[in-house]
Amino acid sequence: MKLSIFLAYKTILRGDKGSLALTIFILLSVFLNLLFIDSIFAGIARTMDNGRINYQYGEVIIEPKEGDEYIKNAREFIDKIKDYEHIKSITSRIRAGATLFYDKNNDGRDVAMFGGGGGVIGVDTEIDNDVLDIRSTVFEGRYLKKDEIGKAIIGADAAGGYGTSPFPFDLEGVKVGDKIDVQFKNGISREYEIVGIFKTRNFDVDSAVFVTKKDLNSILDSHGEASEIIVRLDDRNNSQKAIDFFKSVANVDYEMADWHEKLEFGRSINKSFDMIGNILRVIGSIVAGLVIFIIIFVDIINRRKQIGIMKAIGVPQMYIMLSYIIRGMFYTFTGMLFGYLIMKYGVISYFTINPIDFPMGWMVPVIKPESLKSSIVLFTIAGFIGSFLPTIREVRKKILELMK
DSSP states (O other), X not given: OHHHHHXXXXXXXXXXXXXXXXXXXXXXXXXXXXXXXXXXXXXXXXXXXHHHIIIIIOSEEEEOOTTOSSBTTHHHHHHHHTTXXXXXXXXEEEEEOEEEEEOTTXXXXXXXXXXXXXEEEEEOTTXXXXXXXXXXXXXXXXXXXXXXXXXXXXXXXXXXXXXXXXXXXXXXXXXXXXXXEEEETTSOEEEEEXXXXXXXXXXXXXXXXXXXXXXXXXXXXXXXXXXXXXXXXXXXXXXXXXXXXXXXXXXXXXXXXXXHHHTXXXXXXXXXXXXXXXXXXXXXXXXXXXXXXXXXXXXXXXXXXXXXXXXXXXOOHHHHHHHHHHHHXXXXXXXXHHHHHHIIIIIHHHHHHSOEEETTXXXXXXXXXXXXXXXXXXXXXXXXXXXXXXXXXXXXXXXXXXXX
């Protein structure tokens, strides 16, 4: 092993420095490309997850049992669980299905209608923003004031005219100060003045209208009920423990789900991203193996006589083969090391300061440990094979054949 390392070291040290630098540059570029693409996928998935947790579900969401429209005695239930040690904040909301109408010219003609999305959500303005901070996403106008009646804020996807939307129809450009008609499913209609427009980049939220809970309770004739109770925890990993605690202290049969269960759509996207990442890792590893194969093969061809002389003076061919494999692994690990360092301290640092603007939010690439390990393993295997194949092909030849 010492002799093989010595031969590899001397060959690298006395070889052409430009070729060495180019080889390492190619390998680090391939490895960096794999890390970057995979980190983009991971960053998109994390951005989507954060958007749904921070603006829609929290870490734990509690909903009525199957067959019920509302959670009864929501206030009493919150009082029972609010002292749980891992809870940061908690709020209840009430929802109502509704169809929105906007008559831009106030002439009864060409009235825009929006009937999909998140409906109308009644919130406690003093508490709700500690849980799901919609206030920070209002980009025009203002947020709701306490117990305000006849005022609403509307999501950009429902309002229309604020970028791309997943919905085929919207209200075609509602502005702050405009009034919309809201027809609730119980038959009541109410006119609301839009005081603010928000954009969380979560289309389930951005297609909703927010009013005060007092306002919506008067329309639905509800008293103390809630459509959902949202809980924020100090750590996402405590979500299942929290659910177990809630069930133990409150003998209720409400539907309780943590963020894992609610983000099932995101999980399916993550699986697709992982599959694409695995394919790209295999292709990148093959490219890296071919680069090393060519470098080692060309070097062996140019040093055939030297290899023949070493065999003639008694150096075992296994030691010579091992020296070339060590060289190939040196190229591989050096390329991976520099690729990782550039990714971690260059690319990610840059995008942390300048995140990428995606439709679902501001995205920062993320290096997933499992993806990094997989890339390292595949690159190592590719480097070994790329070094081994040309070496065993040439070094095993007879001395006279090598000396020609």
